[in-house]
Amino acid sequence: MLDSRYKHVFLLPALLALVAIIIFPLIYTVRLSFSGWDVNFPELDYIGWENYARAIADGRFWDSMGTLYLMVLLCVVFEYLLGFALALLLWHDVKAGRFFRVLFIVPMCVTPVVMAVVWRTIFHETLGPLNDVLSWFGIPAVPWLSKSGPAFAAVVIIDVWQWTSFMFILLLAGLMSLPREPYEAAQIDGAGPIRTFVHVTFPLMAPITLGALIIRLIESSKLMETIYALTSGGPGSSTETTSYLLYIRGLREFQIGYTASLSIIYLVIMIIALTIFARMMSRLMIGRQGPVRA
């Protein structure tokens, strides 16, 4: 029997890395948020809650959070619906499933900035192919990137294009792992396709659905590169998400102390929001007693 202390020795490198890249920056950010560090005063002084008071009064910050939430909500809902629909379509077609699984990975592999640049070309008001295609159907040219509504939609479209496949792959894998017997029970009970979906497929998929939604929520809350390359948060601040605002405040304007306080507020709100969401969803979809065992 090995001395149980050895395990701590083996865990130490990982622990050190964790401290170096997460714990230390986190604590340092908290400390920074109480300082007035900026371009003019690059010093770790102490100014109390001043930054936080300023943040709470900062309308642009709260607007960016509103933008973010709306964007994330739309993206994740569309990705889920489309991904689930595609997965259901290809569920019983093993060959096609394999082909599309590979094909659909491609968007996820593309660097977000590169992709945003390509999409910027597609969305170009006069030279882009998208408006050209729309004009065939008699739809007048849409100012994709220069009007707030279309710009917002453009960001959502790109995210949906890139991440639907993620939902698709996850949900397809889930569908293929479902037990056969509940379906046969439903068949013998005389449930049609809609009842079977509502009473068998959907509930059995609940744990996977929940996992997929939460992963995508966390992931898409960090939405930044696409916006950086596509709209730079514009026009105005209509596509400015919180992480993009943090980037502007911190790395362009170099208001380090203030940005630190913004990120701490953002972090706390995200943790609370995601926790509440995860609890609500799991209660709604799975019930209180933990996941369904087939």
Place this chain on the structure above:
Amino acid sequence: MAEVSISGVFKRFGPVAALSEIDLTVHDNEFVVLVGPSGSGKSTLLRIVAGLERQSEGSVAIDGRDMAGIAPKDRDVAMVFQSHALYPHMNVFDNLAFNQRIRGVDRKTVDRKVREVAERLEITELLRRRPRQMSGGQRQRVAIGRALVRDPRIFLFDEPLSNLDAELRVRLRTVIKRLHKEMRRTSVYVTHDQVEAMTLADRVVVLRDGRIEQIGAPDALYEKPANEFVAGFIGSPAMNFLRGEAADGVLRVAGAELAAGPASGASGPVTVGIRPEDLLAGGAEGRGGIRARITLVEPMGADTLIFCATDEGQELTVRLPRHTAVRERETLTLAPRAGAVHLFDPETGIRLN
């Protein structure tokens, strides 16, 4: 009233034949158990009766009506699955009521039926629970209840007890048997457990590699197995098989000479089958006795299992009454009970006596 007639059924999965030449009639109110090792095709046959799978050849008829092209839901069968297959997000009540609601039965009737069945299966206090809040045994009770509520013409069971622990298995087995006695419905039950087959069945169908090896009442199967496979499969611990020689009504086996029994006209090499409980200790040595050295003693409470080896190294299992004073490494002289010797053709495995 339901009779299932299966005639000439074949089922092929690509080049593999899962079932060949299955002819079987399950009579009205009869409890038939399909038993066999895994891969014997017993579940496939059940699924064909349910309509979940289509046979490659042959026909299945219920009450004389050919079932070709008739969907599972229109066959008036209910099935209990190995993994209970309850609807996970519905509570027990809704699970039991689901089928009746689909069929548009009115609320009051559904309510009454569900409560009746719940009472019968002693799951009334579970009606508000969901499947995951129950133990395996409770879930399987609910699954049986779901079949009962429908009051179908035919009950199909696909290894319903296989996922349960030993004690629960025995308890639910009696529940199923009692239900059958009360309700008298045609039932087809699949299991790989020969004890379940013996205890539940009116008739047992032994399957191997997609073929029927023997059909018969449990006792008949036990006492007169048609071949070596059935002889070895039915009964626990399994029957002993020894190499022997038959000539002139005398059976030479493991250095002993036994009377081969009057009906046996066999001569030449034979496989001799003797059940563990049919070997009696303390016979005279030489003529009529098999000498065997005890290698292991397993006291079972009611009786004692003794594993031993003959001088030629053939393994034997003997079931002796408890309190038999034997010790490992002792030598026993064993003689088979009169008329309890089974003879099989060593090549084809077919019964000779």
